[in-house]
Amino acid sequence: MTVLASSILRLDANWVDYLLIALYFVFVLGIGLSARASVSSSIDFFLSGRSLPAWVTGLAFISANLGAVEIMGMSANGAQYGMATFHYYWIGAIPAMLFLGVVMMPFYYGSKVRSVPEFMLRRFGPEAHLVNSVSFALAQILIAGVNLYLLATIVNALLGWNIWLSTVVAAVIVLSYITLGGLSAAIYNEVLQFFVIVAALLPLTLLALNKIGGWGGLQDKMASAGTGGDLNAWPGTTITTYSSSFWSVVGIVFGLGFVLSFGYWTTNFVEVQRAMASKDMNSARRAPIIGSFPKMFIPFIIIIPGIIAAALVTPLAQMKHSGAATGAGGVTYNDSLLLLMKQLLPNGLLGVAIAGLLAAFMAGMAANISAFNTVMSYDIWQTYIQKDKPDGFYTAFGRGATVVATALAIGTSYFASQFPNMMTYLQTLFGFFNAPLFATFILGMFWKRMTATAGWTGLVSGTLAAVLVAFLSEDAFGSASTGALHIGGQGASFAAAGAAFVVDLVVSVLVTLVTQPRKESELRGLVYSLTPKEDLHDEHADHWWLAPTKLAGVSLVLVVILNIAFH
Template identity: 65%
Template sequence: MPVLAQVDLRLDAGPLDYTLLAVYFVFVLGIGFLARRSVSSSLDFLLSGRSLPAWVTGLAFISANLGAIELLGMAANGAQYGMATVHYYWIGAIPAMVFLGLVMMPFYYGSKVRSVPEFLRRRFGKGAHLVNAISFAVAQVLIAGVNLYALAFLLNLMLGWPIPLSVVIAAAIVLTYTALGGLSAAIYNEVLQFFVIVAALLPLTIVGLHKVGGWDGLVEKVTGGPGGAEQLSAWPATELTGIQNPVLSVIGIVFGLGFVLSFGYWTTNFAEVQRALSAKSMSAARRTPIIGAYPKMLIPFVIIIPGIIAALVVPEMAALKAGEESGVVYNNALPALIGELLPNGMLGIAITGLLASFMAGVAANVSSFNTVFTYDLWQDYVRKDRPDEYYLRVGRLATIGGTVVAIGTAFLAAGYGNIMDYIQALFSFFNAPLFATFILAMFWKRMSAAAGWAGLVAGTLGAVAVFVLAETGVLDLPGQGASFLGAGVAFAVDIVVSVVVTTFTRPVPEERLVGLVYSLTPKEDRRHSTTGEDAGWYRSPLLLGIGVLVLTAVLNIVFG
């Protein structure tokens, strides 16, 4: 939200709304204190002792991603591009989440690694590990800062709170419960947050639909509006991609967003995978992203549709959409609609839902940062072989340190609006080639240690090159086209460089790859138990995965 809105988006929140918000904070902190009782080792603190049931980790899996930028950004995309935004969910998330659960989780969970970088260390040794661990740790604290700033910015806009005050208060709350209860507190709060967000957005959607005259009214108004009827169908999304040719646009979505970008994000981003690693069994770990996929499939209906409605019923948003200068930006769509439609009471719930989402985003960044910092950087390179209490303490201190750096980043972002965009771009550079490296690592035993880091570095540089070409205008791709192309280039370069480097270097000895590579892992080690709490057809990861894919395909046809 770099552009300051001129229009008054102040919500008239009353004592009742603030009380509802305060009740939520009491619960959030209470969870931190309660979770603290179960922390007795570093694994408890950083991975919840691998003890959580699948429905908890599954909801946390999507909540960790349901942060500030996601919520406001997707509503904004809905207002601007219409239904094509659903691709970020149906193409850009569901297949990757199912793939993570069915194909990759046996290696992540089965090898007992404690983080995604740790998988790279055991597969490739130090080179690839350092590249990934450092880039991930740096990106997470920077993104946490961006999330904090976005939160403070919104609070300032909606409630008039000073930005520095909001940054410090929000950081203090997140820090309190993550430093006390570790990952368990973060995950439990993410589950709570999920329900609060739905409780805020579902009524908003219902009132909004009522206002525009139901679904028929929505269709009629959008068709007659500046966007036209094509904004009601998900395909071919030429506006979203910025690619005029419909066939190329579809290819761009399926390969750029659906394959490279989304698989890179969902299957290798430790902030996500960490939720599955904290599950209590292999079966629960495999079900985590798949259970998360079901609500993920439905959530666009309460994020994107309010965005579309905001562009119809909020006068300033409608003016913006018609191409006039109106003083609002698309990112204001959700708060503007909340201010337009919700009376006191529901208003408090909606504010709570937005705040909950922002804080959970920050907590997910911080709680994955502290794990990578403790296990992958401190334990591997700085102080080895200390007793576990030592690493528990390091984990707590890393939580505090990471939050402090995030506060600094938030103030930096407050000073220079554009910095947020650059940090996002930076994160996508690191993320883009990771999926290529992981998929080769897990299925190609010949791949050498040198290929591990060389592929990652070359792929990242490929994404940077596309970014620079697009920024300087050499490549003309408006919309999201440039990021789709950048991810595709990163993926291709990573594969090519990995294969070429492998042919010139020695393979990793096979005995070290047991449990990490498909062909060298005994079948029993990849299989999950189907007894006790993992029994029953409805707990089969394969069946659940196929189910969500079929439902998503149906939704694509209905809303295509």
């Protein structure tokens, strides 16, 4: 971010705004101190003692994903691509979240594993488990670095604080409350952060709509600017950059809606960990389903402001008209939300908005760090390095891993600074780590014949396929190239994820056919056909909203209606 861009973004915050921000941090650290009293074992520290109600874990499930890249990246996508960005929610999130709650949570929660990699250990053995654990830990450090980098640049731009000082201060705050209270502190702060984020973005959205003359005014403004097509979600060629409408739809539905989405929401321990902290099977299954309801409406307060910013804010409107990557003063689409805040928010609301952004950045980073310390402690340290130690040893190691992860995230924030499009960077990482993992999971869960050797060879092959496609794709990493595949924008990440999924499946099937499967008696609770149905269902509820399948049905109907209404 240039000095000139920073001055353009600088907000006129006063003592009222700083007071609101300070009060928010007091609450954050207070929750960490309160949660410390409940930590007496490693299960308490890493999984909140599996004691939390469904509404808490459901909101934390969403807030853990509502980080810096989500808010800044999706608003930037809204400004640049328009309504097609809604696909990341209605196609690329809700169906997978419902599938997780209805089909997969019974395996995770019922088997009493402490992490997603531990499920891999039970199903496929140590080789696949180690591959998954190491790749997951690496991904969390890289993604935590994204959150830290964005937080530092935003605080630097908005308030003028030194960028490295901003990075370290933010990291120390997150480190403090996770080290004190473990996952409980992270989850309860994520619930707080969810409401702070909504309180920050809802007024901004309403003020922006009022400023532009409502939905009709936005349509008229964009039509006169020649960008009216951005208000149509389908076929989404603006976001995939595919010239064919047919292949654009295929890329969105298969690459984003199936491979990337299911790979992320059903196997990513950052999300699954929140549901696993629930007090019983019914709550664990309902957690992601409860989260799907706010998830489907979040784009209205993230993407819509981005779309309006591209119509209202002069540098962005000029960029949109010219097709340039940067505007006056060096601003980019990543600055859309900040420019809109600067233009519309009075003091007081400005303080709430800044607190909301800080909440988002910390929620994302805390989710990454809390998942990292669990996998490092249970899946790597306890399993392969220091076995059979007292329970307190692993809790202490988890706190130490939190410190190490935070320090590493400060380092990886440098890598994040090299990528001008954070959403492309993030989706590329998901293609590397989540897409092949989902292929291995889904095949191993529904095909009892799949072998342990197929588990790890499929994972490695799928990951290598994703890396190869990404490097052969134009703009796969956000910088101009002459990639052989000539796939630009975020369509490159969809293609890489699809390749990872297909290659993983093919390799897994071929290797399975020439290797020895496990005994069926060892696969109860790990394979669908060999697990008694009473172990998979918990529908005994007095009301429909307490029955996971019925609640999921309502959510699915709502998201179909939204897709039709905003097609």
